[in-house]
Amino acid sequence: MTEMGTPRWRKSSYSGNEGNCVEVADNLPGVVGVRDSKDIAGPSLTFAAARWASFVEFAKHHTSN
Template sequence: MELIGATWRKSTRSGVQGDCVEVADNLPGVVGVRDSKDQAGPVLTFDPQNWRTFVTFAKRR
């Protein structure tokens, strides 16, 4: 899947070196997740509902 027009952002909680995941959630029907150190590498994609469920669960930990 190509994520043309994706706007990638890092967590405000990323470390000082910024090595973390980036998320693109500005596209309709898909959320992309990638490694900030390998921006040309593979991207995981999720439907928005599954992504919200994951984030909600992760915040509880």
């Protein structure tokens, strides 16, 4: 992802400080990066921004309690 710019990784404000989180970089043009906060030097997944937005909307409306 570096050829597209430098990702700015962030995690949910609901996450604690344990480091067991999913981090997202949504500052890249047209794509969203996703990685495991336990392995920041490891691989990341890249999704088209529109696909990621669809996933987030689905997750907002289909939560388990």
